[in-house]
Amino acid sequence: MPEADIHDYQSFERLADNPRVQAVYIVLPNGMHKEFTLRAAKIGKHVLCEKPMANSVADCQAMVDAMKRADRKLMIAYRSQYEPMDRMIAKMVKDSQLGPLREFIAGNSQNVGDPAQWRLNKALAGGGALPDIGLYCLNAARFLSGEEPQEVIAIVYRPESDPRFVEVEASVHFILRFPSGLTATCVSSYASHESRFFRLQGAQGWAEMDPAFGYNGLRLRHGTLRDGKSAITEVQIDPQNQFAREIDHMSVCVKDDIVPHTPGEEGLQDQRIIEAIYESARTGRAIRLAAPAVPTRGFDPQMECSEKFCDSREHPIWTIGQFLGRHGHCVDISAKKRLYPLPVGIASEGDDSCALPATADGSGSTATLKRPCSASLSSHKPDSCQARDVNRRASSVRLAWGRPAPGRQRQFNAGRSVHVTGRGSPRVERVPARCRFCAKGSRVHSARL
Template sequence: MPTTPPLDDEHAPLDSHTPRRRFLQRTGTGVAAALLAGGAGTARVANAAQGTPGDANAVKLPPIADTQTEQQEETPDPRARPDERVGFAVVGLGRLSLNQILPALASSKYAKLSALVSGDADKARKIARQYGLPDTAVYGYDSFERLADNRDVQVVYIVLPNSMHREYTERAAKIGKHVLCEKPMATSVADCQRMIDACRNANRLLMIAYRSQYEPMDRLVAKWIKEKQLGPVTEFIAGNSQNAGDPGQWRLKRALAGGGPLPDVGIYCINAARFLLDEEPTEVIGTVVQPASDPRFREVEQSVHFILRFPSGATATCASSYATHEARFFRVQGAKAWAEMNPAFAYNGLRLRKGMLIEEKNAATEITIDPVDQFARELDHMALCVVRNRTPHTPGEEGLQDQRIIEAIYESARSGRVVRLAPPPGPTRGPMPDEEKF
C-alpha cells in the first residue's frame, strides 16, 4: 500500500513528451543541440552552428557596455515557449513547495510545472488554478501511478518527509519518470542505495536538490580554493542552527526525519565541506546533546557537533542545533586568505567576504553578486540534464555519501570513538553545471 504523507510544513504536504529535438531547437543560443537517439542511455551531440528554425528572424542588439569588463544584458528567448519546457510534477505541497519551488518553476527557463500530487485534493486544485493548471493535473498519493499516462510530466520532484523519499523515488522510476529529490536523500544508506538502483534499472536520472552547489557565491569560493587563491586550506568551520517550535512537527519524529538537526540542517555543513574542499573525509568524530527535560527532543537530538578529517590534512569543524537562534555560516581558512559566508545556506540574503593581505595590511573585502533564485537554477539544471541525457551534478551518489557520513557521526556519538570512513566506490558528482546556461 502506498504511504500517505503526514501533516507538515516545509518539506511535506500540509495535507498530506515534449519532443527533445523540438525543445532544443526552441531554447536558442547557449544550449547545445543534443539529439538523443535510442533509449536514455545513448546521446549524440549535433553541431549547434547549424542553427535552428527561426534564427533568420532573430533580432540581436549590439552591446553598449564594454564586453570585457561589464556584464551583458540577457535577451529573453521568445522560442523557449512554456509548453516546450521540461514538465515537473511536485509531490507534496508544504511550505517549501508553496514558498520556493512552485514560484521557481513559474520563472525558470527550461522547467515548468505540469502536475501536483497531494493528499488534499481541494487544496491542490486551488494551487493548480493559481498556476494555470487544469484540475486533471492534480493527483492523489493513491493515484500517483496515473502520472505514467501524463506525457507532459518528465520529472517528479519529491518534497516529502525524509523517510518517504525512497518509496516515491521507486514509484516514480517504475512509471518511467526522472526524479529530483529533496535533501536529505533518505534516512538510511540502504534506502539511498535502493533509490539509486531503482533509477538506474529504469534508465531514469536521479538528482538530489543540493541547491547551494548551484549558487554563484558558493561556486566562486570553490573556484578560489581550486585555484589556490586561499593557499593551502587547513580549516573549514560551519554552523547551521535554528530554534524548533511545535513539538509535534514531523522533523522531531525519528521515524519520519531519521534524526534531528543533523540530517535536516547539519547536512548543509557536511555537503559544503565536501563540495568546497573537493575531497572526501577519512574519519569523523561526533557528539550529540539530547536533554530529557525538553519535550521537543524525546526522539531526536537537540544539537550535534562533529569534526571531519580530510586526506589533505584539512579539518571541518561543524555544529548544528534545533535550540538556538537562527545562525547559518561557514568560513574556509587558508595560508594566504580566508573566505566567509554569513549568512550562508539560506534561500536569499547571502553575504560573502574574503580576507587577505592588501598593501601590507590585513583587509576584508565583501563580494557582491546579483541575487539568483537557487531553486530555479537547480530546476533548470535538472531540465537540461533530462534533455541532454546527462548525469546531474548532484546525483544520487552525492546524497548517499552524505548519508554515510551522517550515520558515521551518530555512530561516533554512540561509541565515543573516532569512526573511519572508506572512500566512496566511485565519483559522487556529475559534470559541473554549465554556468553560462543559467
C-alpha cells in the same frame, strides 16, 4: 490547468499515462523519499529529490539502483551547490587562491517549535538537527574543499527535559578530517537561536559566508594577500533564486541526457557520513570513512559564469548562439578552470556585422573574428563521439565586448563554433579535449581571452 495534469499521492501511478510530465520533485518528509522515488522509477519518471536523500544508507542505495535500472535521472536538491556565492568560493579553492586549506568552521542552528511536527519524528525525519540542517555544514565542507573526509568524531545532545527531543537529538558537534590535513568543525542545533555561517581558512587567504545556507540575504567576504598585504573583499551580487537554478539544471540534464551535478551518489555519500557521525557519538570514538567507490558529482551546472561547455550532444547544453545570447561574459576553455571575459557578437543569417557598440572598457571599439561557419555544435553525438572538423571555412564576424542588447540575442546564428584567444588579435583555434559525456576524444570550441 487540464484535469489530466492534476495528480495526488494516491493517484501517483497515473503519471505513467501523462507524457507531459517527465520528472517529479519529491519534497516529502525524509522517510518517504525512498518510497516515492521507487514509484517514480517504476513509471519511468525522472526524480529531483530533496535532501537529505533518505533515512539510511540502504534506502539511498536502493534509490540509486532503482533509478539506474529505469534509466532515469536522480538528482538531489543541494541548492547551495547551485548558489553563486558558494560556487565562487569553490572556484577560489580550485584556483588555489586561498592556498592549502587548514580549517573549515560552520554552524547551522534554529529553534524549532511545535513538538508534533514531523521533523521531530525519527521515523519520518531520520534524526534531528543533523540530517536536516547539520547536513548543510557537512555538504559544504565536502563541496567547497573538493575532498572527501577520511575520519569523523562527534557528540550529540538530547535534553531529557525538553518534550521536543524525545526521539531525536537537539544538537550535534562533529569534526571531519580530510586527506590534505584540512579539518572541518561543525555544529548544528534545533534548540538555539538562528545562526548560519561558515568560514574556510587557507594558508594564503580565507573566505566566509555569514549568513550562509539561507534562501536570501547571503553575504560573502574573503581575505587574500595582495602585494604582501592582507586585503578583504565583500562580494555583492543580485539576489538569486536557488530553486530555479537547480531546477534549470535538472531540466538540462533530462533534455540532454547528462549526469546531474548532484546525483544520487552525492546524497548517498552524505548519508554514509551521517551514519558514521551517529556511530561516533554512540561509541565515543573516531570512525574511519572509506572513500566513495564512484564519483559523487556530475558535471558542473551552467551558471551565469559558466565554466565550460562541450559540443558532445546532438542537442548540446548551449549552442554558441544560445550561450552568447544568454550569458555573454565568461567561459572556461580547458582544465585551467579560470573564467575570462567573453566577446559577444550578434550576427543575423548572411550578415557578418555586429550591432553592439558596448565594450568592456566603454570605448565602443569592436574586434574582428574569423568564424568557422560550415558545421554546428550538434555534429558530435555521444554514441560515436566523432566530432566534425568545424574549421573548414571561415568568414569574418565583428564582435563587441559586453552583453547583447535585449531582443537582439536571437539574431545570432545558433551552432556557430568559435574559439577566441589573445586580446589584440582574436583567431579561430581548435582545442583538443576529452568529451565530458563519454570520455573519448572530442574537441571543445568556446571562447577565452
